[in-house]
Every structure is written in structure tokens, then in C-alpha cells.
Amino acid sequence: MRLKGKVALITGGAHGVAGEMMGIGGAAAGMFAREGAAVAIADLNMEATQRTVAEIEQNGGRALAVPLDVTDETQWVAALKQVTAELGTPTVLVNNAGIAELADVEETTVEMWDRHQAVMSRGVWLGTKHVVAGMRQTGGGSIVNVSSIHAITGTPTLAAYHAAKGAVRSFTKMAAIQYAPQGIRVNSLHPGYTLTPMTQPGFEDPVIGPLVMSRIPMARLARPEEIAAGMLFLASDESSYMTGAELVIDGGVTAQ
Numbered sequence: 001m002r003l004k005g006k007v008a009l010i011t012g013g014a015h016g017v018a019g020e021m022m023g024i025g026g027a028a029a030g031m032f033a034r035e036g037a038a039v040a041i042a043d044l045n046m047e048a049t050q051r052t053v054a055e056i057e058q059n060g061g062r063a064l065a066v067p068l069d070v071t072d073e074t075q076w077v078a079a080l081k082q083v084t085a086e087l088g089t090p091t092v093l094v095n096n097a098g099i100a101e102l103a104d105v106e107e108t109t110v111e112m113w114d115r116h117q118a119v120m121s122r123g124v125w126l127g128t129k130h131v132v133a134g135m136r137q138t139g140g141g142s143i144v145n146v147s148s149i150h151a152i153t154g155t156p157t158l159a160a161y162h163a164a165k166g167a168v169r170s171f172t173k174m175a176a177i178q179y180a181p182q183g184i185r186v187n188s189l190h191p192g193y194t195l196t197p198m199t200q201p202g203f204e205d206p207v208i209g210p211l212v213m214s215r216i217p218m219a220r221l222a223r224p225e226e227i228a229a230g231m232l233f234l235a236s237d238e239s240s241y242m243t244g245a246e247l248v249i250d251g252g253v254t255a256q
């Protein structure tokens with residue numbers, strides 16, 4: 001019961017049904033509910049979100065499906081209103097929604113660049129902007145921003161993704177400093193290569209798959225639960241003295 005009494009909002013957590021391929025946020029939703037949190041899952045994909053919520057409820061947990069495009073400020077306001085009315089004021093926000101399009105610097109289009117900035121950089125800022133008032137009123141909270149190892153080291157592709165995740169990493173430190181006096185902690189999480197619905201096509205590609213594997217000292221992909229465990233730690237009071245920090249969970253990739 002490491003999150004007992006907390007209300008947690010997780011973006012991009014649609015894929016969390018056991019027996020199906022899970023996303024990192026979906027795995028975290030189930031884990032947070034088992035640890036006593038009431039969990040709001042906000043995503044574009046309501047069909048998958050509803051099924052994840054149903055499974056959490058079947059297992060005795062408390063969950064809510066919330067329609068949200070994280071790029072849209074009006075939708076953030078409506079989503080937080082819904083969560084507060086139905087579950088209570090969120091004191092944990094996991095900004096997890098993400099996209100990743102394979103393209104190097106010259107292949108990247110302006111539209112691609114802007115899409116990544118909108119979902120990751122703008123989305124994380126908007127979530128933070130609108131959740132902090134409630135956290136302040138309830139005496140504090142924890143915001144977990146999902147960045148990536150791609151904000152720390154380079155690769156020859158994913159240009160727009162690298163830049164957007166870098167923005168998440170540095171914005172996290174700024175917000176950590178602004179909100180530390182108000183008891184609101186803000187940390188970034190940096191997952192390594194993790195098999196999820198988003199990455200499966202890339203990791204199963206005959207060219208990309210072996211290339212990715214050759215970069216991992218532990219010689220295997222992460223399971224979503226192994227990354228969600230870091231989210232749980234940062235969301236819980238166990239990390240009460242951490243803010244503005246980077247938690248890397250990557251099988252050794254960035255140690256090289």
C-alpha cells in the first residue's frame with residue numbers, strides 16, 4: 001500500500017490489460033491501483049483505456065477513464081475537473097503520453113517536429129501547469145515526467161524525439177526548483193528500450209531490432225513493469241527527498 005490514499009493521474013496509460021502487450025503507463029496504472037491509489041488514466045485511445053480501467057476494477061482497485069489529448073489546454077482543464085469530481089484532487093501526475101517517429105535530421109519534417117514538441121514538451125508543461133494548484137491546496141504532490149535515455153545520449157535517428165525528450169528533461173529541473181518550496185516534487189524518468197505497443201514494430205524490425213539489442217549491456221529489452229516500478233518509487237513518499245532528479249532504468253545503455 002505504498003500509494004494509499006493518493007489520487008494519481010497517468011497520461012498515455014491505455015494499454016494495461018494482463019495477457020496483452022502493455023505500455024509503461026498501463027503497467028503503472030495497475031501497479032499504482034494495487035498499491036492503494038485511485039488511478040485516472042487519460043489517453044486518446046478510449047477503447048483500450050476502458051478495458052484497462054475495467055480490469056483494475058475487477059481486481060478490486062479504483063480507476064477512471066479520462067479522454068485527453070495532452071496537447072490541448074482546454075482538454076487538460078476538463079480532464080482535471082473530471083478527475084477531481086470523481087476521484088478527488090490528484091497529488092500524483094505521471095506525464096507519460098508519448099509518440100516516436102523514426103526519422104533522422106534531414107528526413108524530419110516540420111510537421112513531425114511540431115507533433116513531437118506538442119505531445120511531449122507542450123503536454124508535460126500543460127499537465128504541470130494545471131495540476132499544481134490542487135497539489136498546493138492539498139499540501140504537496142509528485143510529478144513524474146517521462147523522458148528517455150534519448151534525452152541523455154544520441155542515436156543516428158529519432159531527431160524530433162530526442163529534442164522533445166530533452167525539453168522534458170530540462171523543464172523538469174526548472175519546475176522542480178519553482179515548486180520545491182510548495183512541497184511539489186518534480187522528477188524525470190529515463191527508460192531504456194522497453195517492449196510496448198508503441199515500440200513493438202521497431203524492435204521487431206529485422207534491421208532495427210538487432211541494432212537496438214547490440215546497444216544494451218544486459219542484452220534484453222525492459223519489461224514495462226520494470227519501468228513502472230521507477231514511476232511507483234517517484235510517485236510514493238519513499239522518494240520524499242528527491243526533486244529535479246533523473247531516474248535512469250536502462251539495462252546499462254547510458255553507462256557506456
Ligand SMILES: NC(=O)c1ccc[n+]([C@@H]2O[C@H](COP(=O)([O-])OP(=O)(O)OC[C@H]3O[C@@H](n4cnc5c(N)ncnc54)[C@H](O)[C@@H]3O)[C@@H](O)[C@H]2O)c1
Nearest residue numbers: 012014023024044069070096097098148193194196197198
Ligand atoms: N518503450 C520504450 O522503449 C520507451 C523508452 C523511453 C521512453 N519511453 C517513453 O515512455 C512513455 C510511454 O511509452 P510506451 O512505449 O509505453 O507507449 P505506449 O505503447 O503505451 O503508447 C503511448 C500511449 O500514449 C498515448 N498518446 C499518444 N499521444 C497522446 C496524446 N496526444 N494525448 C494523450 N495520449 C496520447 C497513446 O494513445 C498510447 O496509449 C512515452 O513517453 C515514451 O516516449 C518509452
